[in-house]
Amino acid sequence: MGVVTDMPQIPDLLIRAGRVHGRDGQVDVHIRDGLVTDVEPSPAKAAPAHRVLEAAGGLVSRSFTEPHYHPDKAYSRRLAPPGLYDGFARARTIKAGFTVEDVADRATRALRLASVNGVTALRANVDVDSVAGLTGLHGMLAARERVAHLMDVQIVAFPQEGLGRDPGARELLEEALRLGAGLVGGWPNVEDGADAQRAHVREVFDIAERFAVDVDIHVDCMIDASETMMEFVAAETLRRGYQGRVLASHCCGLEMYDEADAARVVAAVAEAGLRIVIVPINLADGGPRGLSRPRELMAAGVVVAAGSDNMNDGWYALGTLDPLDRAQTAYHGAGFHDDASVDVAWDMVGSQASVAIGGRDGDVLIGESADLVVFDVPDRATALASMPGRRTTLRRGRVVSSRDTTGSPALEVVGA
Numbered sequence: 185m186g187v188v189t190d191m192p193q194i195p196d197l198l199i200r201a202g203r204v205h206g207r208d209g210q211v212d213v214h215i216r217d218g219l220v221t222d223v224e225p226s227p228a229k230a231a232p233a234h235r236v237l238e239a240a241g242g243l244v245s246r247s248f249t250e251p252h253y254h255p256d257k258a259y260s261r262r263l264a265p266p267g268l269y270d271g272f273a274r275a276r277t278i279k280a281g282f283t284v285e286d287v288a289d290r291a292t293r294a295l296r297l298a299s300v301n302g303v304t305a306l307r308a309n310v311d312v313d314s315v316a317g318l319t320g321l322h323g324m325l326a327a328r329e330r331v332a333h334l335m336d337v338q339i340v341a342f343p344q345e346g347l348g349r350d351p352g353a354r355e356l357l358e359e360a361l362r363l364g365a366g367l368v369g370g371w372p373n374v375e376d377g378a379d380a381q382r383a384h385v386r387e388v389f390d391i392a393e394r395f396a397v398d399v400d401i402h403v404d405c406m407i408d409a410s411e412t413m414m415e416f417v418a419a420e421t422l423r424r425g426y427q428g429r430v431l432a433s434h435c436c437g438l439e440m441y442d443e444a445d446a447a448r449v450v451a452a453v454a455e456a457g458l459r460i461v462i463v464p465i466n467l468a469d470g471g472p473r474g475l476s477r478p479r480e481l482m483a484a485g486v487v488v489a490a491g492s493d494n495m496n497d498g499w500y501a502l503g504t505l506d507p508l509d510r511a512q513t514a515y516h517g518a519g520f521h522d523d524a525s526v527d528v529a530w531d532m533v534g535s536q537a538s539v540a541i542g543g544r545d546g547d548v549l550i551g552e553s554a555d556l557v558v559f560d561v562p563d564r565a566t567a568l569a570s571m572p573g574r575r576t577t578l579r580r581g582r583v584v585s586s587r588d589t590t591g592s593p594a595l596e597v598v599g600a
């Protein structure tokens with residue numbers, strides 16, 4: 185080894201003959217010290233790099249972001265008691281049996297799958313309540329260390345059982361924030377009546393302010409016009425001066441409002457700078473739930489991303505943790521059918537998902553971290569259509585994961 189220090193003028197890695205969205209022809213992507221240092225027409229004029237990844241005309245994209253997932257629950261479906269069909273009760277029963285090591289193992293397995301699918305940043309909602317205690321949090325902190333070479337993981341302390349309904353959650357949330365959770369979560373839906381739901385939202389913000397952390401809150405999870413917390417969260421965000429620091433997920437009630445109410449709420453969400461994460465599996469998950477109004481929100485300038493939420497757990501038996509799975513479902517379910525639709529769906533798991541959790545905008549950019557995915561197909565539309573397909577995930581310029589469902593050999597770095 186020692187190639188990089190001996191020959192500093194040579195890039196760490198050259199991705200040869202790839203395609204970058206929005207650029208004509210094939211390009212070579214140079215990577216040094218974990219950063220993209222150049223993108224130039226292929227073949228590169230510069231001296232060949234010692235290590236080469238042959239993209240062979242495949243798409244080179246920035247890696248994906250998973251903005252809403254519950255890894256503490258991953259692969260726990262087998263623990264569900266037979267005959268219990270209420271998702272909330274089922275998930276509660278399952279988590280009562282969690283141990284720290286069990287959560288750490290299952291979460292690690294899920295995050296490795298996400299890496300294989302091209303994810304290098306993930307926001308994890310972890311149950312912190314009287315049933316789970318801090319077990320899920322400790323398991324998740326351990327899992328985060330195990331996958332630190334694969335991705336950045338943000339942890340949201342999530343009171344799944346409520347705050348009014350579960351008064352013991354308050355102290356646990358605060359302890360979770362002291363122990364390493366970076367955000368406070370919420371789920372007003374679980375409370376009994378609108379007043380209790382508003383009190384839940386206010387309390388989440390109180391905790392956020394006390395700990396100087398951002399908010400990531402589940403709102404309006406059912407497709408029902410009586411779900412009105414999205415507008416209240418927007419108002420509370422403005423009142424607290426928390427613009428740009430709040431992510432709201434699901435937001436299904438908006439879909440059922442009449443046009444005047446919907447326009448008013450969308451304007452309030454835009455003014456408050458709320459970031460929205462829709463959950464496309466809502467369409468499949470026993471309903472009645474929907475996809476919010478992503479097009480109207482985007483038209484108002486709101487950041488809208490798509491998250492996985494659940495996989496093989498008490499809430500949802502299936503799931504793939506594949507960003508392109510979410511993008512494809514959003515593409516169909518949200519009615520994106522114009523020329524830009526593939527890009528809109530792609531960005532909901534790429535640039536917009538990143539911005540939603542505090543990351544950067546844009547695709548492959550010089551000077552940015554070389555967190556990339558190399559496909560064996562030339563463009564986004566083909567990658568979406570041929571999902572899951574063959575992928576190679578790079579994290580800070582290193583190949584960390586790959587998947588191959590084509591039967592052909594996985595891509596390998598050739599050289600030192």
Ligand SMILES: [Zn+2]
Binds near residue numbers: 309
């Ligand atoms: Zn969720």
